[in-house]
Amino acid sequence: MNIRSLPFWIGLVLVALFGIRAVTGVMGGVAYAFGSAAAAQGYYDTALPHLEKAAVGINRYETLWLEAEVRIGLYDMLQQVPDSDEEQTMLLEQALDGYRAAATSCPVSGWSWQGMSEVYFRLEERRRAGETPDLALLSRPAWDRVGEEGRTAFGFLRWAIDKEAGVYTFRDRLVTRSIQYGLDEDAAVALADTAVQQPDFWQHADLQTLDDPDMLRQFAQSSEGALEDAPLITRERHLFSLGKLYHRLGDLVRAESLFRSAREEPSTALHAAEVAFHLALVLKEQQRYDDALLFFEEAALSEAFQFAVYSNRAEIASSRGEWEVAFDYLNRCRRMAPRSTRFALAFAKAAERVERTEAAEQSLKWAALIDPKNTAVWSDLVDFYLKSGDLAAVRTTLRDAGDELGPDNPELLQLSGKLAARITARETAR
Numbered sequence: 157m158n159i160r161s162l163p164f165w166i167g168l169v170l171v172a173l174f175g176i177r178a179v180t181g182v183m184g185g186v187a188y189a190f191g192s193a194a195a196a197q198g199y200y201d202t203a204l205p206h207l208e209k210a211a212v213g214i215n216r217y218e219t220l221w222l223e224a225e226v227r228i229g230l231y232d233m234l235q236q237v238p239d240s241d242e243e244q245t246m247l248l249e250q251a252l253d254g255y256r257a258a259a260t261s262c263p264v265s266g267w268s269w270q271g272m273s274e275v276y277f278r279l280e281e282r283r284r285a286g287e288t289p290d291l292a293l294l295s296r297p298a299w300d301r302v303g304e305e306g307r308t309a310f311g312f313l314r315w316a317i318d319k320e321a322g323v324y325t326f327r328d329r330l331v332t333r334s335i336q337y338g339l340d341e342d343a344a345v346a347l348a349d350t351a352v353q354q355p356d357f358w359q360h361a362d363l364q365t366l367d368d369p370d371m372l373r374q375f376a377q378s379s380e381g382a383l384e385d386a387p388l389i390t391r392e393r394h395l396f397s398l399g400k401l402y403h404r405l406g407d408l409v410r411a412e413s414l415f416r417s418a419r420e421e422p423s424t425a426l427h428a429a430e431v432a433f434h435l436a437l438v439l440k441e442q443q444r445y446d447d448a449l450l451f452f453e454e455a456a457l458s459e460a461f462q463f464a465v466y467s468n469r470a471e472i473a474s475s476r477g478e479w480e481v482a483f484d485y486l487n488r489c490r491r492m493a494p495r496s497t498r499f500a501l502a503f504a505k506a507a508e509r510v511e512r513t514e515a516a517e518q519s520l521k522w523a524a525l526i527d528p529k530n531t532a533v534w535s536d537l538v539d540f541y542l543k544s545g546d547l548a549a550v551r552t553t554l555r556d557a558g559d560e561l562g563p564d565n566p567e568l569l570q571l572s573g574k575l576a577a578r579i580t581a582r583e584t585a586r
Contacts, residue, residue, distance in 0.1 A: 188215045192222060200226045200233070217262040224254030224271055231278065244282075251275050266320030269312045270329070276309035277333060298338035306337065324354040328362040335371075344374055351378035355386045356397040369405060376401045392421035396431055403438055412438045429458035433465065445472050463492050470502070479509035490519070497527040501536055508540070516540060528560040531567040538571045542578055550575050 191206030207223040231247040234240045252275045259268035283303055302310075313333065317326045327350035334343035347363075354360065357375055366372055379398060386394055399414035415435040419428070436451035449472065456465040470485035486503040493499055500523035507516035520540055523533045534557040541549040554572055561568050 188219055191219070195222055195226050195229075198229070200230045204230075217258055217265070220254050220258035220261060221267055221271065224251040224258065224268075227251035227254065228271070228274060228278075248275055248278060264319065266316035266318070266323065266326065269319065270316035270326055273309045273312035273316065273329075276305045276312060280306035280309060298340075302337055302339075309333070322353070324350050324360070325362065327353060328360050332362050343371070347371060347374050348378040351375045352382045354388075355379040355382050355394055356389055357401045358397055372401065372405055376405065390421070390423075392418050392423045392427060392431075395421065396427070396434070399431075399438075400434060403434065408438050408442055412442075426458055426460065429455045429461050433461050436465075436468070440468060440472065445476065448472065463489065466492070467499075470506075474502075474506070479506055482506045483510050483512070495526050497523050497530055497533060500526070501533065504536065504540070513544070524556070531561060531565065534561070535567060535571060538574065542574060547575065547578065550578075 187206045188210035191203045191210055194200075194203035194206065203226050204223065207219055207226065211219040211223070227247045228251050231244055231251070234244050234247070252272060255268045255271040255275065259265070259272070262268070280303055283305055310330075310333070313326065313330055317323075317330065320326060327346050330346040331343050331350060334340070334346060350360065350363075351357075351374075357363065357372075357379065363375070366375075376398060379394075379401075383391070383394055383398075389397075395414050395418035399411045399418060402414060403411040412435065415431055415438065418431045419435070423431070432451045433455035436448045436455060439445075439448035439451065449469065452465045452469055455461040466485045466488045470482045470489060473479070473481035473485060483503070483506040486499060486506050489499045490496070490503045500519045504516040504519040504523070507513070507519060517540065520533070520537045523530070524537055527533055534553065537553050538550055538557075541547070541553060554568065554575065557568055557571070558565075
């Protein structure tokens with residue numbers, strides 16, 4: 157009988173341990189793949205069981221963080237569910253534990269701290285919802301109305317920013333949360349910082365709903381100040397982004413200047429067409445139609461912008477009373493977007509103007525077919541038959557409209573009144 161040596165047995169144990177770990181890692185990887193896919197699609201209940209099995213090996217940090225994110229998502233979904241306070245509290249506690257574990261697993265990452273800040277913001281909201289408002293605080297500084305949970309949330313969020321200085325979305329969240337809690341000065345500072353970090357306003361998803369002109373102008377000015385020191389964005393894209401932002405602010409002169417400057421920078425064919433299109437829009441709003449048409453023509457060289465160009469050229473032609481031109485471009489739009497009620501009705505109007513009555517009737521009937529619940533469609537079709545004097549067609553149209561809209565629809569009653577008035581007028585004339 158051979159007696160194996162001690163190194164042999166040590167080696168055998170190590171092989172077994174590494175084998176078990178390898179199998180566990182593979183199983184964890186598969187669970188993470190299923191869980192992350194389900195979470196990405198919003199199937200949080202499906203994702204959780206998989207993620208709970210996946211927090212091993214190289215996926216441990218990502219899994220712990222994602223599992224906490226899923227619990228936050230479930231908490232938000234429960235806000236509309238009555239008698240779920242206990243479950244909501246449990247989800248927040250579990251999410252906080254998950255973020256803490258993730259932070260321990262990867263101390264250098266700021267994402268876990270940002271996640272913890274979101275938990276505490278929700279705890280602040282729950283506290284406020286359960287308290288009677290103290291009216292005396294309304295005259296005090298906004299920070300005095302922020303409770304311990306809220307202050308902790310802001311602290312964790314700032315900590316996340318310190319850890320991940322290059323993640324501008326953390327700064328965006330600081331902007332939106334500061335606005336939410338009335339901390340206007342903090343919001344302005346954070347906005348200036350995030351504009352320098354990422355000068356392209358249109359990359360900031362969380363800021364797209366900002367409607368305060370002063371805040372938007374603050375971003376524009378800070379972004380423009382970084383024009384010579386923004387290595388992660390080309391100068392052409394930077395100028396273009398600023399032009400769009402000033403256009404949104406209604407400063408058409410500044411927007412035009414920035415778009416023209418962007419045109420002078422090296423660019424791709426697609427980006428050049430995009431700049432030309434937006435420059436044309438600015439010129440169109442200034443009613444400088446001839447100049448606008450030149451740039452629309454340039455933008456139309458790119459297939460990606462043809463549909464939008466044709467639509468705008470039709471609007472310009474209509475405003476000038478050039479109905480043959482409008483008819484042509486609206487016909488193109490109608491063919492490119494056959495299920496668009498808007499273009500079907502606009503084309504019918506242009507067709508009537510150029511006395512193409514059959515084309516107008518066909519387009520109106522098509523609109524009624526694709527959008528039968530739209531009262532504007534039936535109104536235009538009834539008006540068309542009234543103008544042509546075809547009262548039998550009016551009656552048929554009203555019957556069809558009644559089937560779709562219901563006999564008591566107010567718009568339908570008005571249309572019936574028009575028919576009655578026309579019949580009365582005809583009988584009186586006799």
